[in-house]
Amino acid sequence: MNSPLHVERDDHVETWTMNVAQQRNALSGTGLMEALTANVERVNVESTVRAVVLTGAGSTFSAGGNLKDMIEGKPPFGGTPHQSMGAYRHGIQRLAQAVHGCEIPVIAAVNGHAIGAGCDLALMCDIRLASQTATFAESFVKLGIIPGDGGAWLLPRAVGWARAAEMALTGDSVDADTAHEWGLVSKVVEPSSLLTEALDLARRIASNPPHAVRMAKRLLRSADSGTLSSILELSAAFQAIAHTTRDHHEALTALTERRSPRYGGE
Numbered sequence: 112m113n114s115p116l117h118v119e120r121d122d123h124v125e126t127w128t129m130n131v132a133q134q135r136n137a138l139s140g141t142g143l144m145e146a147l148t149a150n151v152e153r154v155n156v157e158s159t160v161r162a163v164v165l166t167g168a169g170s171t172f173s174a175g176g177n178l179k180d181m182i183e184g185k186p187p188f189g190g191t192p193h194q195s196m197g198a199y200r201h202g203i204q205r206l207a208q209a210v211h212g213c214e215i216p217v218i219a220a221v222n223g224h225a226i227g228a229g230c231d232l233a234l235m236c237d238i239r240l241a242s243q244t245a246t247f248a249e250s251f252v253k254l255g256i257i258p259g260d261g262g263a264w265l266l267p268r269a270v271g272w273a274r275a276a277e278m279a280l281t282g283d284s285v286d287a288d289t290a291h292e293w294g295l296v297s298k299v300v301e302p303s304s305l306l307t308e309a310l311d312l313a314r315r316i317a318s319n320p321p322h323a324v325r326m327a328k329r330l331l332r333s334a335d336s337g338t339l340s341s342i343l344e345l346s347a348a349f350q351a352i353a354h355t356t357r358d359h360h361e362a363l364t365a366l367t368e369r370r371s372p373r374y375g376g377e
Contacts (some may be wrong), residue, residue: 116146117168123161123317124310125154132169137177138228140185144206151209158376161317161324163213164309165236166220172245173229176203181254199259203228207261210235212332214325216316220309221245221296226284231258234265234295237328238312241287241296242305248284249275268335269295320358321376 117128127150129136129143138144154160167173181188187198210217210232219236223244230247233239249266251258258266258279267275270293278285287299300308316324326349334342353359357377365372 114146115142116150118150120160121310122314123159123321124164124313125160125162126164126166126306126310129165129167129173132167132171134177135171135174135224136167136169136229137174138203138206138232139187140177140180143173144202148206148209151213155214158321160215161321162215162313163217164220164306164313165217165232166222166306166309170223170244171229172219172221172223172225173232174224175227175229175231175250187259203260207231207235207265211261211265214328215321216313216324216328218309218313220305221247221287222302222305224248224284226250227254227258228260228262231260231262231265234262234269239296240298240300240305240309240312241290242302243287243299244302245287245290245296245299246284247278247290247295248282249278250282250284252280253282269293318374320356320362320374322356322358323353326353 113130115129115131117130119126119128127147131137131141131143134141136143154163176188183189187195187202189195190198216238217236219233219239221233221239221241223242224246225233226248227250230249233247249258249262257263263279266278270278274293285293285295287296290296291299298308330342330346330349333345337345358374361372361374
């Protein structure tokens, strides 16, 4: 049986391909949520991995919730309200916490439809690149439900409140060019170039001192809910640590010697 998540390593960059194309890379009932969460936990402590590219097999990035399971009332879509709440908290919401909180940068290479929780999975990532064939839909209301996976928090931070409201309250899809115009994705590329572009970006990130990248990402995430004073305090603490690292001194030495730096993550 194929793994629901295919992991491929190239130096300091990993590519994670959601590998349940026959189920449109649905997150529930396929093992994808568990596999994604487990791999985030792994790279958080695996210092040799410095960036991740997340994409989908087939023509869909992710269709989000498994419609068949929803119709059949399988958890988290069925049971008592208390059971359903628990299933959300320990399922898709745990995934949201993991991907959004991943210590290394995660780049979503959105190759096709990103629907419902699939759209929100892309939003959990740090950077999003889209194929010209990609579409995005915060489509929960069309099924009579709401974003149960953190989309109501993630989406406004990507596109602003008014556009997030338009997407969430109509459930309508937006194409790749509109997503780019709205700031949901940073770049739209030809389908054949998507993975190449995403991997190039990942390698450019991975070429920097890994501790500095991790701390910079944590600062950016903390700024979502922190005050200027709290971020300045955290920045001072992180900067004091950064000045003591070997990679910082290697960067300065390489600059003065006019050579490429060699970072060891120390």
